[in-house]
Amino acid sequence: MKCRNAWVTLATNDTYSLGALVLAHSLKKVKTAFNLVILITPNVTHAMRGTLQSIFDEIKEVDVMDSGDVENLRLLARPELGITFTKLHCWKLTQYEKCVFLDADTLVLQNCDELFEREEFSAAPDVGWPDCFNSGVFVFKPSEETYKNLIDFAITHGSFDGGDQGLLNMFFADWATGNPNKRLPFLYNLSSAAIYSYLPAFKKFGKGVKIVHFISNSKPWLQPFNSVTKTVQTTVDSTHLTDFLQYWWNLFCSAVHPKLS
Ligand code: UDP
Numbered sequence: 001m002k003c004r005n006a007w008v009t010l011a012t013n014d015t016y017s018l019g020a021l022v023l024a025h026s027l028k029k030v031k032t033a034f035n036l037v038i039l040i041t042p043n044v045t046h047a048m049r050g051t052l053q054s055i056f057d058e059i060k061e062v063d064v065m066d067s068g069d070v071e072n073l074r075l076l077a078r079p080e081l082g083i084t085f086t087k088l089h090c091w092k093l094t095q096y097e098k099c100v101f102l103d104a105d106t107l108v109l110q111n112c113d114e115l116f117e118r119e120e121f122s123a124a125p126d127v128g129w130p131d132c133f134n135s136g137v138f139v140f141k142p143s144e145e146t147y148k149n150l151i152d153f154a155i156t157h158g159s160f161d162g163g164d165q166g167l168l169n170m171f172f173a174d175w176a177t178g179n180p181n182k183r184l185p186f187l188y189n190l191s192s193a194a195i196y197s198y199l200p201a202f203k204k205f206g207k208g209v210k211i212v213h214f215i216s217n218s219k220p221w222l223q224p225f226n227s228v229t230k231t232v233q234t235t236v237d238s239t240h241l242t243d244f245l246q247y248w249w250n251l252f253c254s255a256v257h258p259k260l261s
């Protein structure tokens with residue numbers, strides 16, 4: 001049976017591909033019923049594509065600036081929106097009815113297949129400004145029309161933070177005040193920063209975490225790792241965050257590293 005739902009991630013280089021590979025294995029480990037799709041750009045190496053193929057159901061190459069279609073030509077006037085534009089390509093996956101986008105620096109800890117019961121546009125609050133959503137995890141409905149509207153919007157208004165999060169928050173502007181079902185619980189996008197900014201809340205509610213998001217410089221692949229003891233030697237002074245980083249590295253060592261060529 002053809003799958004109508006898919007998890008979608010993005011990697012523009014081999015480093016973020018490592019994150020995507022661990023993410024994919026974390027989804028398999030919680031036995032998701034849905035397809036895994038990755039958007040990549042041309043500079044992801046041939047060897048890495050081979051590894052990605054072993055776990056993702058679909059790899060879609062998206063070309064940021066050169067493909068020559070009308071939207072791309074118009075975006076050439078706004079080169080700063082390049083990476084943002086790349087994420088927007090997920091709306092073109094119209095072979096799927098509904099999808100959930102996950103940043104390559106997220107890690108799934110419990111089965112979250114119920115997210116596909118939510119509507120576009122559902123996302124969780126951002127820790128820096130909770131009236132904005134964080135664009136690392138979101139439920140969306142692929143549509144050529146929405147894609148075109150997003151590109152038009154990007155060209156006209158730009159992005160207030162220079163990235164996809166600013167753009168998407170302006171486009172889906174009623175997120176904070178509209179349908180409350182579109183406001184996902186924070187446990188679906190637990191920002192690594194929240195663990196130390198509100199430790200008592202993490203201690204009270206953290207057991208329910210479903211997806212952890214290693215924002216900014218807490219990226220697992222940037223942490224020193226001792227390959228003899230197989231432990232992450234992180235400098236972040238939070239044992240809770242260290243546990244999540246260690247889980248990422250455990251998956252990397254057991255499932256990803258043996259498949260890298
Ligand atoms: N990304 C990428 N290459 C880059 C930067 C970002 O592929 O050079 C993708 C990747 O999926 C990443 C997402 O865009 O998870 C958003 O960027 P990032 O997670 O670094 O931002 P943060 O969550 O730290 O704000």
Ligand code: MN
Pocket residue numbers: 103104105106136213214215216
């Ligand atoms: Mn991220």
